[in-house]
Amino acid sequence: MDEEQDLREAIFYNKSTTEETVSTILKPETRPKSINTFLYLTAVIADLMAFAAGVSFAWSSPMLPKLDGSKDPDHNPLGRPITPSEASWIAGLVPLGAIFGPMAAGTLADKIGRKRSLLVMAAVMTLSLLTTAFAKIIHLFYISRFLLGTACGSVFSILPLFLVEIAESHNRGTVSCLSGIFVTSGFNFAFIVGPHLSVQNFCLVCISPLVIFIACFSILGAESPIYLASINDEKRLMTSLKKLRNNSAEEIQAEFRSIMKSVEQTDRRKGTIGQIVGSKSLTRALVISLGIIIFQQAAGVSAIISYMQTIFAAAGGSLSPEMYPVIVGTVQTVATALASSLVDRLGRKVLLLASAVGMCISVATLGVYFYLKNHQIQVDMISWVPVLSLVVFMMMFNIGLGPVPWVVIAELFPPNMRSTTTSLASFSCFMSSFIITLVFAAMSLHLGMANCFFVLSLICLCAGAFIFCFVPETKGKSLQEIQRSLEGNTMD
Known part of the structure; x- marks a missing residue:
């Protein structure tokens, strides 16, 4: 009865502890x-x-x-x-x-x-x-x-x-x-x-x-409950929640009220870039979002996929050209499935860190192979290294830096900011991919393939440092809890 009274007060009164009370009460039972x-x-x-x-x-x-x-x-x-x-x-x-x-x-x-x-x-x-x-x-x-x-x-x-x-x-x-x-x-x-x-x-x-x-x-x-709350369509919101949840009627009612309350509070602010810059928590979220999405592309995955046949040909691979994309596609699918099964168990940050470290090691190994080959050192005995390195690189990318940033980006912002920031992240992603793919061709021509891979390895290392220092763990947290963690002094 005490919890029910707390919940009623949290919902119907504008307390400073509203979101915390709701999330604390609902979390174990939802x-x-x-x-x-x-x-x-x-x-x-x-x-x-x-x-x-x-x-x-x-x-x-x-x-x-x-x-x-x-x-x-x-x-x-x-x-x-x-x-x-x-x-x-x-x-x-x-x-x-x-x-x-x-x-x-x-x-x-x-x-x-x-x-x-x-x-x-x-x-x-x-x-x-x-x-x-x-x-x-x-x-x-x-x-x-x-x-x-x-x-x-x-x-x-x-x-x-x-x-x-x-x-x-x-x-x-x-x-x-x-x-x-x-x-x-x-x-x-x-x-x-x-x-x-x-x-x-x-x-x-x-x-x-x-x-x-x-x-x-x-x-x-079903339509997004957050969107239905933003247009104040309470009937469709309740219908959507009933379809999307296995919870009891009381829990659905509580989530309904919590969503409406959250949207009412955030809708008082304009969902613009100017509003983001004027808020400490939103600025921090924007830096994190753009940081991980730019590092995602700066690691060179688009360039490596685009020039994969060139890379294998330079390495002396014996596979037919049609086999390269099939191998990569299969590895990507398996690795992303693994990420999907682990992301709510191990957490976003763990997968992102493991991904950055694994990509760093695999692409550095590829750089060493080309360095030895370019210096006329016999590499016939390790001709399998480029294939293994690229397979590991793509696997580690799709375990973390491939799919997980999109999860984190959508989690870091309140409802009225989310569509703006995910669009900005998508724009940054494709623009970075376009630039990196063009730059990689020039880099490989002027620096050589080995040095290109060493540069990508360094970028992956920097990505790992960025993730470790700035990216918060959002596993199991409500969207309201994530907002409060961004407003605090720590990102853990």
């Missing part, structure tokens, strides 16, 4: 005894967008050889081989579009909701792929690829936001990291299936998960 099937079903359906985005980014790997005439020239939809310059544009317009997509994604998610925003992006991606499937001129390829990129960039802004907001404190990491599995599965799907289909047929196959998503998500998908 942890469900069994898996909430509907919550995970909603997450899996939403993650079909991550799968489609993964396929879209990997599309150029199996399709460019068909367009430049090196493979299956009789079925080239353009009727002629594309030039190297045209190939570069077709491959580059998706990541370029992904830079611009997040700019409007946050505003869209706040205006029409997370669910409808994802459905809009699915429609844009479907239209883009249909255009590519039936395009007969190169400029239609350019337009459709750029639009596809903007939609993919928007997905990486909206989807992490949606997943964090539908999950609970004890399963938030697992639910959020599931999207990484779907992204890497999309890569593998393109690498394995793409080489065996024509450009048109592959584009039509790529539409399949989007059609399934639109049909299932329209009917079964």
